[in-house]
Every structure is written in C-alpha cells, then in structure tokens.
Amino acid sequence: MTSTAPGQAATAAPARTSPPFVTVEQVTKRFGDFTAVDDVSFEIQKGEIFSLLGGSGCGKTTLLRVLAGFEEPTKGRVLIDGQDMAGVPAYDRPVNMMFQSYALFPHMTVEKNVGYGLKHESMTAAQRRDRVREMLDLVQLTEFAHRKPHQISGGQRQRVALARALARAPKLLLLDEPLAALDKKLREHTQFELMAIQERTGVTFVVVTHDQEEAMTLSSRLAVMDKGRIMQIGSSTDVYEFPKNRFVAGFIGSINQFDARIVSIGGDVARVLVPDLGGEVDAAAIPGLVPGQEVNLAVRPEKIAISRRRPDTDDSAQGRVESLAYFGKDSLYRVRLHSGAIVLVNSVNDRRAGEHARVADWEDEVWLSFEPASAILLTE
Helix, strand or coil, X not given: CCCCXXXXXXXXXCCCCCCCCEEEEXXXXXXXXXXXXXXXXXXXXXXXXXXXXXXXXXXXXXXHHHHHCCCCCCEEEEEEXXXXXXXXXXXXXXXXXXXXXXXXXXXXXXXXXXXHHHCCCCCCHHHHHHHHHHHHHHCCCHHHCCCCHHHCCHHHHHHHHHHHHHHCCCCEEEEECCCCCCCXXXXXXXXXXXXXXXXXXXXEEEEEECCHHHHHHHCCEEEEEECCEEEEEECHHHHHHCCCCHHHHHHCCCCEEEEEEEEEEECCEEEEEEHHHCEEEEEECCCCCCCCCEEEEEECHHHCEEECCCCCCCCEEEEEEEEEEECCCEEEEEEEECCCCEEEEEEECCCCCHHHHCCCCCCCEEXXXXXXXXXXXXXX
C-alpha cells in the first residue's frame, strides 16, 4: 500500500553552503521558577520558511519573542546574519513581526496602515509612496488602498498586515499564528499566497503555529516543540514519516501505537511481537535494536490496508468495524481487534458509488495488514 504525508515542504531547504542566517545557541528563558524555553539550539538558512510547531504552552511564542528582542534569554545567545543580538533592542534588529491579531489601525486606510512603519525611515515622501505601492502590488491589494480594515475581508486584512511587516525590508520576518483567524478554506488558500510572497521577496520567515497541516504545507523545515524543548527538526516528510520518538509520532497527524518486543533481526527487517495485533509482524529495523528489547510499534492509519477478505500474508489481524466516519474523499474506520485494541484505518473512497464506495461497513468482520516499511519502531 502506498501513501504520502498530508503535506509536503513548500520549498526544499536551502543548501548549507553558507553560514547559517539565524543561530539559536543553547537558549533558555525562565520566568521565575517556570522554564518556558529549555536549552534550545538550532540554525536557519537564509531564505527558509522555518516553523515552530507545538501545542499551547510549549514555548514556541516565547522563543519567537526572544528572536524579536521582546524578551532577553536567561542564558544562551541568538545570532542574526552573523551578529550577536545580545543587548540589541527590538527596534534595532533586522527583524519585523506580524502578530496574530494583525494589529491594524481601524481609522487608517489600507495604504496608511502599510506605510505606518516607514514614518521614521530615512526616506523621502516619494520613496515612501513608491514602497507602499510596491507592497500593495506584492500582496495584490492595490485596488483596496483607500479602504479601511473593516471594509475588506479577513484574508485581505492578513495580507495588509503582511505588507506592513515587509515594508521596512526586514532580513527576518517573524509570524505569530498568521492564519489562525481565517476559516479553513481561506487558510489553505492563503498558505500558498504566503509561500509565493516569500519566494518573491527572499525574506527568511519564522512561523509559529499550532496547526500541523499549516506547518507541513508552509515549511522548508519545522521544529516540533514540547515543554520548552525541541523534540525534532526536519522537513515535513522527515517528521511525518520518520518521527524520532513517541511524542512526535503522536503529535503529527494520526497514528496507531502498540507496545511491542523485538523477537529477531534479519538485515533491515525486525520481527516484532505485538500482543494487541495477536502475534508477530515484520517492521523496518532501526539501528541499535537487540532481541528482547521493549519498543513501540507505530503505523499511520493510511498505511493500513483493510479488507473483508483475508490477505495473502500471515502478518494480519482480524477485527470488527466498530464505527466509521465518511469524509467524502476518504473514510476513517475504528476497528476493534480480537485483542480488544482499537485501530484507526484511513481508506480512500476511489469510486463514486454511495455506500458501496466503502471497502467495509458497520459491524463488518475485516482483516488489517501493512507493509513492513510502513511500521515505525520507536525506542524513546
């Protein structure tokens, strides 16, 4: 069974032939006894869209504020374009920030909102007008220049905020939940607009988001955070297909996880005993495994084949469809195995035939199977 991750990296990460554009080096930020960011280190190349992804309270926004200069790290340092930012105030950094609320001035026109940050720049009035016009053209809002924020849509207000943030030509643009206020369809559309604008300007973006699909669609690379620490950094494909630990596997997308034990190892395949699946199965081996070792076996719902007929493999499990959800393009099955374990299975509805498009229905006895390469073995 073949499948792809729900999103792909927006662009390939820039080749690492030059020094990193942003370096975060062992940064910790404490508020009293609470550690919001805990010994975090990473690098960002020039021209990347780099996302900080995590749930509420994981430290991603605090880390963004440290980059912006709104917070000083308790320890560690930040370098931007080779310059140590220690003691450099926010207004002197080559950085601008686009806030979640957009923070547009309601009494100003779109044009004046975009030009607001240029008031104190060493520019002539004509240069400021040209720059504002250039930004409005960039975000395709020239015809709305004289409207007030309440006279345009949510997606257009988002683009006004982006144009204002880019007007001062920052080297680094920080975006705090930039699409959170938009509905699902508009958010999906705006993701591609953001990528196109970033590609045209070449500005390095750092995006904070709790939305997994948004991070996976936008980012050349993303960092998954939990409790102030970075759990994994990689491309969307790396993080989705090759999670390093149970937290990342469970946080990114849906996944089935089972307690397991290594029985034997032969080449690149490990034989694994999985009580919930009723016996032994093959899985792709990872370095360092030894027979008898306790591990976690994880399989994405879309990697599991479901059928009313027993497949031509001994590595299969039988169960009954306890419930299902029909989403149009696909269906999600909750299958209770004979062991009592619940397994989530996602199957594409590739035929237009009403209920007959589904491979199984409520209370059907079904068989589940997956390819060894689709099974993820986790030791952390």
